[in-house]
Amino acid sequence: MKTNSPFDLDNTSAYEAWKQEKLASYPEKAEELVVAINNPHQLSEAEKQALTKIYRKNNMAVYVSESGEDPDKDIPFDLAGQFGLCNLNKNMGADDDGITALRVQHDALHKRYIPYTNHAIHWHTDGYYNSPEQQINALNLHCVRPAKQGGENAVMDHDVAYIHLRDENPEYIQALMQMDAMTIPENVIDGEMIRPDRAGPVFSVRANGRLHMRYTARAHNVIWKQDDATQNAVAALDRLLKSDSPYIYRLTLQSGWGLISNNVLHDRSGFTDDEAHPRLLYRSRYYDSLV
Numbered sequence: 001m002k003t004n005s006p007f008d009l010d011n012t013s014a015y016e017a018w019k020q021e022k023l024a025s026y027p028e029k030a031e032e033l034v035v036a037i038n039n040p041h042q043l044s045e046a047e048k049q050a051l052t053k054i055y056r057k058n059n060m061a062v063y064v065s066e067s068g069e070d071p072d073k074d075i076p077f078d079l080a081g082q083f084g085l086c087n088l089n090k091n092m093g094a095d096d097d098g099i100t101a102l103r104v105q106h107d108a109l110h111k112r113y114i115p116y117t118n119h120a121i122h123w124h125t126d127g128y129y130n131s132p133e134q135q136i137n138a139l140n141l142h143c144v145r146p147a148k149q150g151g152e153n154a155v156m157d158h159d160v161a162y163i164h165l166r167d168e169n170p171e172y173i174q175a176l177m178q179m180d181a182m183t184i185p186e187n188v189i190d191g192e193m194i195r196p197d198r199a200g201p202v203f204s205v206r207a208n209g210r211l212h213m214r215y216t217a218r219a220h221n222v223i224w225k226q227d228d229a230t231q232n233a234v235a236a237l238d239r240l241l242k243s244d245s246p247y248i249y250r251l252t253l254q255s256g257w258g259l260i261s262n263n264v265l266h267d268r269s270g271f272t273d274d275e276a277h278p279r280l281l282y283r284s285r286y287y288d289s290l291v
Helices: 012-023 045-058 073-083 156-169 168-175 226-243
Strands: 034-036 060-064 101-103 121-124 138-145 153-156 182-184 188-191 192-195 196-200 201-206 212-213 249-251 257-261 265-269 280-286
Touching: 012 156, 045 060, 045 257, 073 138, 073 280, 153 156, 153 257, 156 168, 156 212, 156 226, 168 182, 168 201, 212 226
Parallel strands: 034 060
Antiparallel strands: 060 257, 101 280, 121 265, 138 257, 138 280, 153 249, 153 265, 182 196, 188 192, 201 212
């Protein structure tokens, strides 16, 4: 039965209207996502409105503060709270406060996971392995110190990825919305099951009517449904993310900068550290979404 949702494949008119509004005056470069702020603990009304306007258009915004290398975790925590983000996902690699310090770590818990190395991380959304009831809807990355070289992020609004795929072939969307399109294998460490298999769609619609995406390009971390429709859809998405699309933005966060988003698609290039001043970012994952 046709619904009013633009993500209903039977409602072409709603989709076209949403797409036209989405792409109208869409940013042409990463610099258009940036807002300079004074005090991240207490934004001015103008700063808050500027960031809100940008992320409502693009599902993400970049703030540039004067906090520099201040390691205070309250900086990203307080900033996110001003946009209604408060329900932290305290994932396995996070610190006791629920915020994850992303740096090169060699202990047994962290070294087996790519985010805690200096290796490149392929395209993904955060928490793609979470249960359907605990999906990550918002993400904040705050830079305390960049790497000596590298560590660039590429980002893409998942709404735009959806548009590209639907316009190329609506069957791609139909395949990627299957409840068993994408399965993340169980995580077993030393014979103990940390997490069971997790199956679910790539694209889904949240309770607030907005689009949600879970995805990883890490081939050994995912099992795709073995039907032609899903395989073709995944290949089309892979081509998009490897393309020179103007909707893919690239930026390297500097000290005091942060990316706040509705868990958009992103990757990270490999990097080289300054051993005396190693790269440090704080990652906060939220069950809430930016509104």
